[in-house]
Amino acid sequence: MSVYKRHGLIFGLLILAGILLIPTPDGLSTAGHRMLGILIFSVVIWMTEAVSYPVSAAVIMSLMAFLLGTAPNVNEPDKILGTSKGLELALAGFSNSSLALVGAALFIAAAMMKTGLDKRIALFVLSKIGAKTNRVLAGVIIVGFILSFFVPSTTARVSCMVPIVMGIIAAFGVDKKSRFAGVMMIAIAQADSIWNVGIKTAAAQNMIALGFIEKQLGQYISWLDWFVAAAPFSLIMSIALYYVLLKLMPPEMDEIAGGKETVEKALRELGPMKSSEKKLMIISIILLGFWSTEKILHNFDTSSTTLVAITLMMLPGFGIMNWKEAQARIGWGTLVLFGVGISLGSAILSTKAASWIANGIVSVFGLYDMSAFYILAILAAFLIIIHLGFASATALSAAMIPIIISILQGASSHSPMNVIGMTMILQYVICFGFILPVNAPQNMVAFGTETFEAKDFIKTGIPLTIIAYLLILVLGATYWKWIGLVL
Secondary structure, three states: OOHHHHHHHHHHHHHHHHHHHOOOOOOOOHHHHHHHHHHHHHHHHHHHOOOOHHHHHHHHHHHHHHHHHOOEOOOOOOOEOOHHHHHHHHHHHHHOHHHHHHHHHHHHHHHHHHHOHHHHHHHHHHHOOOOEHHHHHHHHHHHHHHHHHHOOOHHHHHHHHHHHHHHHHHHHOOOOOOHHHHHHHHHHHHHHHHHHHHOHHHOHHHHHHHHHHHHHHOOOOOHHHHHHHHHHHHHHHHHHHHHHHHHHOOOOOOEOOOHHHHHHHHHHHOOOOOHHHHHHHHHHHHHHHHHHOEOOOEOOOHHHHHHHHHHHHHOOOOOOOOHHHHHOOOOHHHHHHHHHHHHHHHHHHHOOHHHHHHHHHHHHHOHHHOOHHHHHHHHHHHHHHHHOOOOOHHHHHHHHHHHHHHHHHHHHOOOOOOHHHHHHHHHHHHOOOOOOHHHOHHHHHHHOOOOOOHHHHHHHHHHHHHHHHHHHHHHHHOHHHHOOOOO
16 A cells, blocks of 8 residues: 555645635635635545545545535625535535436446346457457457447446456467557557547546536537537547557567457357347447437437436336346445535535636636637646546546636636537546556556556557647647537
8 A cells, every 4th residue: 555545534634624724815715715625635535545435425525514514605604504504515416417327327337247238249349350469459449439339337348348358368378468468458448438538428527527517507418419529539549549559569469360269159158149138239229319319309318318228127027137236236436426526516616616726727827818729728738637646537527627617717708719618628638547557447447457567558548648639639720619619
């Protein structure tokens, strides 16, 4: 255990106490001052991983209940807010519709694992690719793309792919420490991170950002709107991933003898599709249809249609799994962190702490004197750097998106820009996590196979991040500008 992890909680509490002892700065309410302390405390314990994410959520809720509860009401400064109202703010995120979508996504991922449909899809695609190592690499990236539509959990997608590819590596008789094994595992993690950008429902952190966009900016982003805006980025980055990995970690061999037969054998061992797989496939395709035609053929929002799909999956007789089967496969800590993340961001906004932080960042960088493009460039670089200290894009979104929104709202009064579109693009940047294994849970799942070293991930991750950043700028100056996301 690192010294940071061992003492992270104490360090965070000391920083919180130090901030609270400082006189409240001009232009900041007492509640906003305390929320600023809670935010920095949260960032410290998330960065150091001093406690698990569910425990951090409980600590943050407790601090919000008592520190905000004993502060003057922002709207009625002559009255104390009260701990019950403070707790309401701490629990506000759990009534957000985005939480329902994330929870439903966890159920879909559980259904995929229970039925084995995700494994069948992965093996089917790999069986059609061939045994040349570059084609297997392409197949792994394509599987990551396809599963992103049907499994709305990055960790679940990677957890599905890892045992499949490890089985293929073993069956091929390839050394676990070979470049072939390492490049396949890195591709699994990076491809999923890339398609977290392209598909709205692929990752929980997107729901955090969309929740704030809807609440703060009054705009609902449909599944198709997100896909049209973000998919070109993910498609280009998938191609870049393929060439970067082949260039920097070329496999030792061009082709693996018996590779195609090995995959086909694994697929045959699954047997014919079970009725549960067929039901899940039908439900998933129909659900994808509802997602992609939202605001075009109907007005049913993504969260509501997904909840109906989960209900069908759980119905006795017709369903795919029961509650007990689902319960054991769901990471409830993710849901708790998500809810508290929304609460934290909402309280930062409502206490005006976000606007105060935003004004500070604006004055340091002089953002009000810049065009939308240069603001995008600076904030994207800032988010890439700060992500190095985070092990969760969900936590990073919760901490940064409210501040980003406040910065962009202020800047929009000086330079013409689309605040909603710019927030979406900066959320894409939050999904990166390409450089360090600890920057995302999916990276750690792949890293846990011991097929590659951290330096291998960094060696490929830095060029990917540079390409991704440059692509953000290119698309910001062209495609996203043409469709109105930047201006």
